[in-house]
Amino acid sequence: MFDDRELWKQISAGDAGAFEAWYRDTAPRLRAFLRHLTGSEPAADDLMQETYTHIWRRPQGFDPERGTLRAWLFGIARKQAAEWWRKQRPSDPLPDDGSTIAITETQSILSDVFHRLPQDERALLWLREVEGRSYAELAVILDVPIGTVRSRLFAAREALRDVWHGAAPMKEGRP
Amino acid sequence: MTAVPHCEEAAEYVSALADGETIPSEFAQHIGACASCQARLHDYLAMGAELRRVASLDRGSSLPALPIEKRRTNRSLWKKGLETMRIPKLAFALLVIAVVALASSLTFVKVGAHSSGSVLMLKFTGPDGVSHQCFIDTTKKDYPCGMFGRMGGDSVGLMFRVQSRDGDRIQLGVQSKAYPIGTPEANHMGDSVVDNLPQVQYSFEVGQALKVDVESLGTVAITGEWTDHVPVIFEKDQNHLDPGPDQVRIISPLLLKDKHVIGDMEGASTWTQAPSQAVVIYYPTVGRLLISAGPMKGAVQADAQLNRISFQIEGETYVVLTGAPVSRSEKVWVLLQPDFKASGNMQGGFLTMAEVSQIAPEAVLPQPTVRR
Numbered sequence: 262m263f264d265d266r267e268l269w270k271q272i273s274a275g276d277a278g279a280f281e282a283w284y285r286d287t288a289p290r291l292r293a294f295l296r297h298l299t300g301s302e303p304a305a306d307d308l309m310q311e312t313y314t315h316i317w318r319r320p321q322g323f324d325p326e327r328g329t330l331r332a333w334l335f336g337i338a339r340k341q342a343a344e345w346w347r348k349q350r351p352s353d354p355l356p357d358d359g360s361t362i363a364i365t366e367t368q369s370i371l372s373d374v375f376h377r378l379p380q381d382e383r384a385l386l387w388l389r390e391v392e393g394r395s396y397a398e399l400a401v402i403l404d405v406p407i408g409t410v411r412s413r414l415f416a417a418r419e420a421l422r423d424v425w426h427g428a429a430p431m432k433e434g435r436p
Numbered sequence: 437m438t439a440v441p442h443c444e445e446a447a448e449y450v451s452a453l454a455d456g457e458t459i460p461s462e463f464a465q466h467i468g469a470c471a472s473c474q475a476r477l478h479d480y481l482a483m484g485a486e487l488r489r490v491a492s493l494d495r496g497s498s499l500p501a502l503p504i505e506k507r508r509t510n511r512s513l514w515k516k517g518l519e520t521m522r523i524p525k526l527a528f529a530l531l532v533i534a535v536v537a538l539a540s541s542l543t544f545v546k547v548g549a550h551s552s553g554s555v556l557m558l559k560f561t562g563p564d565g566v567s568h569q570c571f572i573d574t575t576k577k578d579y580p581c582g583m584f585g586r587m588g589g590d591s592v593g594l595m596f597r598v599q600s601r602d603g604d605r606i607q608l609g610v611q612s613k614a615y616p617i618g619t620p621e622a623n624h625m626g627d628s629v630v631d632n633l634p635q636v637q638y639s640f641e642v643g644q645a646l647k648v649d650v651e652s653l654g655t656v657a658i659t660g661e662w663t664d665h666v667p668v669i670f671e672k673d674q675n676h677l678d679p680g681p682d683q684v685r686i687i688s689p690l691l692l693k694d695k696h697v698i699g700d701m702e703g704a705s706t707w708t709q710a711p712s713q714a715v716v717i718y719y720p721t722v723g724r725l726l727i728s729a730g731p732m733k734g735a736v737q738a739d740a741q742l743n744r745i746s747f748q749i750e751g752e753t754y755v756v757l758t759g760a761p762v763s764r765s766e767k768v769w770v771l772l773q774p775d776f777k778a779s780g781n782m783q784g785g786f787l788t789m790a791e792v793s794q795i796a797p798e799a800v801l802p803q804p805t806v807r808r
Contacts, residue, residue: 270720270721271721273720273785274698274699274700274719274720274721274785275697275699275700284499285499288499289499290491292499293491297491306500310500371483371486371487371490372486372487372490375487375490386487387487387491389455389484390483390484390487390488391487391488391491396455396457411448411451411452411457412448414451414452414455415447415448415450415451415452418451418454418480418483419447419451421483422476422479422480422483425479425483426479
């Protein structure tokens with residue numbers, strides 16, 4: 262566990278050791294988040310590296326009054342992933358290099374269904390359900406009011422539930 | 437009388453309930469008595485649990501190493517300088533901040549129009565008639581250049597980006613902002629302000645003039661030339677290694693304490709021109725360091741040898757390493773203020789220069805009395 266203010270002070274001052282330790286602590290979950298957001302392992306790894314190098318090179322913008330360092334990190338990664346999606350042409354198939362996340366027997370139908378949700382809804386549900394981000398933190402990450410977080414979470418859950426129950430036709434897994 | 441809610445109205449509150457939020461009592465009552473809403477709540481909770489289960493399976497391969505040994509970017513020296521060259525409020529009025537951009541007779545090769553030069557040297561002149569320069573390497577992605585500093589009575593932020601190039605014709609993206617000196621906004625001019633501004637597109641022919649209107653400031657005239665490289669050191673009126681008289685010149689400083697690096701201001705540069713001035717370096721973990729060619733109250737005398745300044749404070753040995761010779765003199769004065777705390781967006785560190793009397797009046801030595 263890290264004290265956000267102290268850690269940020271060290272990172273801002275160029276303490277590579279502190280940054281490396283923070284990376285080791287946070288990167289596995291960030292990579293999982295990005296993998297489920299992009300559906301591609303190489304893309305997730307690239308975006309994860311871009312996220313951390315971006316922070317290392319430009320250690321600005323984190324405000325401890327507005328949320329935790331981890332929430333801020335996931336917010337930056339979400340924006341990187343959104344940018345990645347924007348650069349994918351609508352006609353592009355998902356990367357078919359054997360790296361696309363396989364839905365194995367140990368995973369589930371819900372996981373498959375989850376990947377068919379729009380990217381924004383996937384990000385929101387993941388941050389809430391897996392990362393346990395509060396409404397206030399999600400409001401900062403998404404840059405929306407808390408009331409909007411609640412309504413978007415509801416919409417995302419309904420979309421997932423509809424597809425899960427087979428009550429609605431599957432949407433493409435594109436933003 | 438409150439209307440009894442329907443399932444459609446209650447559904448959003450079912451979602452909130454699944455998140456551990458409290459909800460209005462009428463919806464809580466409805467959900468408690470409604471099998472459909474309870475089924476929805478059950479689904480939401482089950483979906484969340486399933487997602488967490490899937491996530492728990494997803495902790496596989498080892499992490500790649502990050503290239504973070506040095507805080508180095510592939511952007512321009514000027515851009516890197518921008519990030520660390522912050523402006524202490526007290527010093528702002530005196531700031532000569534366009535330091536990095538003010539190149540003059542540098543030894544780069546101007547390759548002229550219709551050539552294969554890939555670096556665009558932009559020269560921009562404000563209403564005050566003072567010209568500034570910066571460089572964009574068009575072969576690199578996202579390589580902006582610009583300035584934060586004073587133009588006439590305004591604190592100005594200007595940022596340029598080459599969006600596309602067709603021979604000498606380029607599409608130039610410009611972000612600009614100006615605030616009158618003395619306003620609170622002027623004290624916080626920096627990349628955090630300029631980065632959020634809309635980018636205005638201009639069609640610009642290298643070799644011809646372009647006029648850009650900056651709100652509240654006036655017209656900035658821009659010209660460009662192709663060059664063969666981005667100069668390593670930008671410095672006003674000086675293109676050699678020998679510092680000027682009474683000058684203290686600090687380029688990309690690294691601060692060591694007992695042989696350990698305790699502060700890095702990579703890419704930022706500044707210098708003084710008179711003994712009454714000081715280079716001001718602020719590292720958040722160290723405090724504020726004033727380095728001057730003239731003595732200051734409470735300062736220690738330091739050895740200035742080529743590109744390093746060595747001194748001792750309270751038994752600790754410090755060295756400031758910089759990218760070029762520091763001073764003509766072999767002695768400079770260093771004042772460390774460990775309790776100094778920067779405010780606002782200067783908290784991450786800054787490098788600038790200022791009159792000592794303005795930023796640290798307590799450090800000004802009394803003038804010797806001349807007996808007649």
